[in-house]
């Protein structure tokens with residue numbers, strides 16, 4: 001983004017959040033969200049209620065809840081929720097609030113949520129992954145993600161059969177939107193990711209989107225590259241990176257069948273937890289899968305993390321408030337129109353309650 005200073009000031013606790021100045025529905029004419037939306041605690045509080053309590057939140061894998069009675073807990077920013085498979089084999093989710101100060105739901109024999117007056121939470125599954133939504137009126141996850149999932153399955157056959165092989169978490173000193181913004185544009189790759197540029201052929205770059213999803217795809221350019229080696233017999237020839245509003249991304253990389261899930265968990269106005277999970281055909285990674293994991297965790301993620309934290313540092317600068325989007329729909333590898341799509345959803349969600 002091209003940054004220029006203008007006058008968007010953080011507000012006091014007593015003022016409503018004003019609409020972002022010069023933010024337009026058309027990316028070509030729009031300025032970015034103002035910098036204080038990435039640092040301000042009042043905006044963060046509003047995002048919790050207007051975004052994270054109303055949209056689909058990634059929990060974990062269905063296999064971790066394969067047997068009746070199995071439980072998985074998650075925290076939707078600050079709301080504790082558990083998902084349980086009932087004796088009738090149906091997945092249900094509930095707020096955990098009622099269990100504070102007790103031994104915890106895991107220790108209760110013959111658990112029956114109706115005996116505890118628990119408030120239920122919506123739960124859905126997608127490609128073997130479990131999501132919850134605190135909003136009873138939200139659109140169904142399968143509806144908003146249908147087209148994205150169809151494309152992911154086309155790029156990685158038998159996607160639903162993959163199993164969790166590796167989990168990785170990293171605290172990051174940046175607002176969650178800084179992470180999403182970065183993941184929705186690719187022009188930073190030429191500077192930030194030299195080895196990724198050897199793995200993928202950016203001249204084959206294609207992007208497309210749904211209302212709440214985006215997809216970026218490109219072909220493997222070189223089997224013998226400095227990121228990790230790809231075999232010509234591997235099933236995935238073309239990478240697809242997808243994003244689901246608000247904070248979950250899916251990575252299918254060139255190589256054997258694989259899925260990476262990247263949840264950008266907000267932990268404060270200027271802090272996030274990167275939660276990564278890697279799914280392969282077997283729990284124990286093969287040598288080539290391990291090489292992919294090593295490169296992703298030791299090279300790719302640190303390269304992006306340095307960017308997130310640098311950008312966040314810049315957002316705190318007195319001299320920066322808003323920038324313009326770089327839009328080039330004919331050369332999507334240089335375009336930020338998906339960043340604008342994301343920021344429009346953020347603006348609309350925040351303004352819906354102002």
Ligand SMILES: [Fe+2]
Nearest residue numbers: 188192193304
């Ligand atoms: Fe990156």
